[in-house]
Amino acid sequence: MTQYLLSIYQPDGPPPPTVNLERIMADVGALTTEMQTAGAWVFAGGLHDASSATVVKAGGGDVLVTDGPYVEGKEHLGGFTVIRAADLDAALEWARKLSRATTLPIEVRPFRH
Amino acid sequence: MSDTPHPDAAAAIARLVPAETTRAVAILTRIAGDIGLAEDAVQDALAAALAHWPVAGVPPSPVGWIVTTAKRKLIDRLRRESSREVRHVEATALEALGRADGDSDEAGGAIADDRLRMLFTCCHPALAPQVRVALTLRLVGGLTTAAIARAFLVPEATMAQRITRAKHKIRDARIPYRVPDAADLPERLAGVLAVVYLVFNEGYTASSGDQLTRGDLCTEAIRLGRLLRDLLPREPEVAGLLALMLLVDARRHTRTSADGDLVLLGDQDRTRWDRARIDDGHALVRECLRVNRPGPYQLQAAIQAVHTDAPSAAATDWPQILALYDQLLVVQPTPIVALNRAVAVAEVRGPAEALALVDALPLGGFHVFHAVRADLLRRLGRVADAALACDAAIAATANEAERAFLRQRRAAR
Numbered sequence: 439m440t441q442y443l444l445s446i447y448q449p450d451g452p453p454p455p456t457v458n459l460e461r462i463m464a465d466v467g468a469l470t471t472e473m474q475t476a477g478a479w480v481f482a483g484g485l486h487d488a489s490s491a492t493v494v495k496a497g498g499g500d501v502l503v504t505d506g507p508y509v510e511g512k513e514h515l516g517g518f519t520v521i522r523a524a525d526l527d528a529a530l531e532w533a534r535k536l537s538r539a540t541t542l543p544i545e546v547r548p549f550r551h
Numbered sequence: 552m553s554d555t556p557h558p559d560a561a562a563a564i565a566r567l568v569p570a571e572t573t574r575a576v577a578i579l580t581r582i583a584g585d586i587g588l589a590e591d592a593v594q595d596a597l598a599a600a601l602a603h604w605p606v607a608g609v610p611p612s613p614v615g616w617i618v619t620t621a622k623r624k625l626i627d628r629l630r631r632e633s634s635r636e637v638r639h640v641e642a643t644a645l646e647a648l649g650r651a652d653g654d655s656d657e658a659g660g661a662i663a664d665d666r667l668r669m670l671f672t673c674c675h676p677a678l679a680p681q682v683r684v685a686l687t688l689r690l691v692g693g694l695t696t697a698a699i700a701r702a703f704l705v706p707e708a709t710m711a712q713r714i715t716r717a718k719h720k721i722r723d724a725r726i727p728y729r730v731p732d733a734a735d736l737p738e739r740l741a742g743v744l745a746v747v748y749l750v751f752n753e754g755y756t757a758s759s760g761d762q763l764t765r766g767d768l769c770t771e772a773i774r775l776g777r778l779l780r781d782l783l784p785r786e787p788e789v790a791g792l793l794a795l796m797l798l799v800d801a802r803r804h805t806r807t808s809a810d811g812d813l814v815l816l817g818d819q820d821r822t823r824w825d826r827a828r829i830d831d832g833h834a835l836v837r838e839c840l841r842v843n844r845p846g847p848y849q850l851q852a853a854i855q856a857v858h859t860d861a862p863s864a865a866a867t868d869w870p871q872i873l874a875l876y877d878q879l880l881v882v883q884p885t886p887i888v889a890l891n892r893a894v895a896v897a898e899v900r901g902p903a904e905a906l907a908l909v910d911a912l913p914l915g916g917f918h919v920f921h922a923v924r925a926d927l928l929r930r931l932g933r934v935a936d937a938a939l940a941c942d943a944a945i946a947a948t949a950n951e952a953e954r955a956f957l958r959q960r961r962a963a964r
Contacts, residue, residue: 440724440725524725524727525727526675526677526724526726526727527726527727529724529725530677546724547724548723548724548725550723
């Protein structure tokens with residue numbers, strides 16, 4: 439079994455009025471239960487807006503602290519789920535379900551061990 | 552086996568490359584669970600063959616010998632390369648597997664299954680299309696990295712890096728080494744066929760550079776097509792793709808003049824078409840018709856069959872071609888198919904009706920769109936408009952042979 443990080447990429451700012459948040463929360467909740475029942479779920483979390491981020495960077499004896507996310511962009515990591523799966527096909531199947539539930543793109547990356 | 556030194560050993564080993572070594576790598580990948588380990592083990596076995604065969608003679612089954620030796624080398628490697636307990640456990644498990652497996656069963660169905668597994672792994676949707684093509688040529692076709700780099704006009708180091716990165720992704724992300732189950736097979740098979748057809752098209756019309764055809768890629772794609780057909784004999788789209796490639800490739804040598812200029816289908820010397828390929832292609836198309844589960848490749852092959860059936864351009868059965876394009880447009884409703892259909896419409900119902908269809912297509916960046924428009928406008932006597940369309944076609948293609956052809960046509964009118 440390999441563990442995979444499913445990263446949820448979210449546009450910055452408040453969601454447009456067309457997004458049905460209640461429905462999304464219900465779908466994600468149901469999927470979490472499905473993952474747990476299947477023994478695939480390891481850990482998950484949702485994040486505050488990228489504007490709440492702070493970057494700390496050590497170098498040359500100093501530590502630089504800057505306001506905002508490390509990577510500039512219009513979309514940032516909004517949340518993640520860690521799953522365990524037999525292979526990439528199985529992981530992609532969970533990612534497909536998560537993308538449908540969140541209506542957002544999901545990046546799938548294997549953990550080293 | 553003979554006891555006398557065997558002068559043919561080097562030649563026998565050379566013959567093993569590339570088809571047999573890709574087979575050996577496919578088998579070893581299943582056993583090792585990793586393409587890189589499998590390739591290393593097969594390389595070790597080839598080196599052993601080079602040392603052993605000249606003395607002991609070439610074994611009756613060179614591939615079987617390579618596979619058996621590679622398995623042993625793999626176990627040695629796992630034991631040697633790491634002192635970690637886990638590697639020893641793996642090696643022990645492999646030894647047990649090797650005994651249970653026997654060495655004789657590798658000759659038949661298992662090889663076919665492993666090659667098919669390799670093909671589906673190389674064409675996995677998690678890999679970029681370009682990467683799928685390169686991996687398939689390397690690991691299924693057995694082409695060297697240098698040859699693939701030459702074919703795709705990139706430096707060898709770039710291609711080597713692309714292939715290495717892909718192999719690492721397969722290992723690290725655990726892209727499975729298996730043939731998809733029945734539910735996923737149609738979609739995944741379509742992906743494999745697309746890769747083979749991409750190789751063929753890259754060879755048929757080089758997307759850039761001054762040489763119109765790079766025949767080695769066409770030949771390689773047809774070889775892959777035949778392999779797929781052996782592996783999946785009951786899939787009509789596999790037969791359809793092979794037929795399509797054979798029928799298009801049959802005309803390859805008449806597609807350019809001695810000076811390297813483009814020659815249109817209607818002007819080609821039909822006596823120089825490759826009869827053997829055409830007969831092969833026609834037989835496959837007939838087989839598809841019997842199966843009666845039409846798909847995009849089969850329909851395109853059927854269209855090519857009508858073309859190659861005609862003794863002269865004038866004798867072409869255009870109504871039949873148009874009927875096939877009507878079917879193709881239903882299963883593959885793309886602007887490109889609509890453009891090709893419009894060419895058939897021009898032959899059956901005249902250029903005015905065809906031009907109306909063409910003008911509605913969103914293909915402004917595609918040189919063939921402008922070339923077709925130019926031809927239809929010329930046939931309608933709209934000379935100035937035709938010249939403008941021809942200029943647009945020249946501007947939109949990077950292929951030197953096609954540019955030269957379009958310039959010539961423009962000057963001729």
